[in-house]
Amino acid sequence: MLFLKNRTGLNKIAIKVLYCLIILLYTSAESVFGEVDKSNISMLRDNNSKKESVIGEHESLTDFRAYKSNYILPVTFIDSYSDRQEKEVKFQISFKQELFAINRFHLFLGYTQKSLWQAYDGENSRPFRETNYNPELFVESPEFLNEFGQTSLIMGLEHESNGMVEPYSRSWNRIYVKMNHLISRFSIELKSWYRLPESEKKYPLDPTGDENPYIFDYYGFNELAIRFNISKLMIKTFGRYNPGEKNGAVQIDIAYPILNRQMSWYCQYWNGYGESLIDYDKSFTKIGLGLMFTK
Numbered sequence: 454m455l456f457l458k459n460r461t462g463l464n465k466i467a468i469k470v471l472y473c474l475i476i477l478l479y480t481s482a483e484s485v486f487g488e489v490d491k492s493n494i495s496m497l498r499d500n501n502s503k504k505e506s507v508i509g510e511h512e513s514l515t516d517f518r519a520y521k522s523n524y525i526l527p528v529t530f531i532d533s534y535s536d537r538q539e540k541e542v543k544f545q546i547s548f549k550q551e552l553f554a555i556n557r558f559h560l561f562l563g564y565t566q567k568s569l570w571q572a573y574d575g576e577n578s579r580p581f582r583e584t585n586y587n588p589e590l591f592v593e594s595p596e597f598l599n600e601f602g603q604t605s606l607i608m609g610l611e612h613e614s615n616g617m618v619e620p621y622s623r624s625w626n627r628i629y630v631k632m633n634h635l636i637s638r639f640s641i642e643l644k645s646w647y648r649l650p651e652s653e654k655k656y657p658l659d660p661t662g663d664e665n666p667y668i669f670d671y672y673g674f675n676e677l678a679i680r681f682n683i684s685k686l687m688i689k690t691f692g693r694y695n696p697g698e699k700n701g702a703v704q705i706d707i708a709y710p711i712l713n714r715q716m717s718w719y720c721q722y723w724n725g726y727g728e729s730l731i732d733y734d735k736s737f738t739k740i741g742l743g744l745m746f747t748k
Contacts, residue, residue: 519747520563521547522706524719529741537582542570543721543741557595563609564588569729583731587613602636615730619658623665623730625651638682645675668733670698671726685710687717687748693727700736702726708745719745 525544531537547565554560565587572579591609607630614624629646648669654662673695680689687708694701702725708717723739726732 517548517550519547520549521545521565522745523547523747524721524743524745526719526721526741526743528743529721529739532738538571538574540573541582542568542572543743544568544570547747559593561591561593562588563591563611567729583615583617583729585613585615585730587611602634604632604634607631607633613730617731619660619664621731622660623733625649625665625668640680642678642680643675644678647674665730665733668727670695671700671733673701685713689748700726702728702736706745708748711744715747717745717748719743 523546525542527542529541529543531539531541545565545567547563549561549563552560552562566584567587568584569582570579571577571582574580589609589611591607591611594606596603596605608628609631610626610628612624612626615622617623626649627646628649629644631642631644633642634640651663651666652661653666654664673693676691676693678689678691680687682688687706689706690703691706692701692703702723704724705722707720710717719742721741721743724737726734726736728737728739
């Protein structure tokens, strides 16, 4: 119980730090970012970038834009599958909506949904094995241009859960800070987070208690994504690692456009823990082939 009280105190401290960072960025925006040349910023952006170079124009409340990758993998193969078929369908839907902007700071509502579908398991009525729901609210800073490229900062609050009942329910909430840096066709993104603590379960199937108390052992506290384009070919690698527990994961995405369109052929490779919340403490290797609609 003392541990939970200490974590509650850390929770309050983290929220205060996040609030102070937002105020600091807001009050210093004009002096730090006021003289950035937007035309130079847009020149750094790759034509296939998933993010707009400058977000300055008014957006309607129905003008959703792509956020994270949108894709479908009609066939994926896993190397160990004692509790499932080796083949399944995987797809992800992700979008964001700007709510308002103040002094070149932009508040967004984002939503990402990732589904794992046992579509080839006809004997068991082809069930959806799991769907992860990931809404978030985040503030994006103005973009700072210097001789080393372009940098922006994102701070947000997100929830992720799988919508199941005990004992298969999984969920967590976290505050995060994310830094993006872009140099021509190369980009790097570092995300760090603090998990908002939950109370300990009073009994094994307690729906109000922490459903995955050891998720940090497998997810750690940070993740790093590196992306670069070689002509039309896009290669992106994503990874996270907990050095104390020696657990981690890596994902490699390779995409190539179809007839110069936004849609691309897509190959995804996964190795490690936490492909989805239900598998946060399971490690395996998986590869899938399909289509990517936005990068």
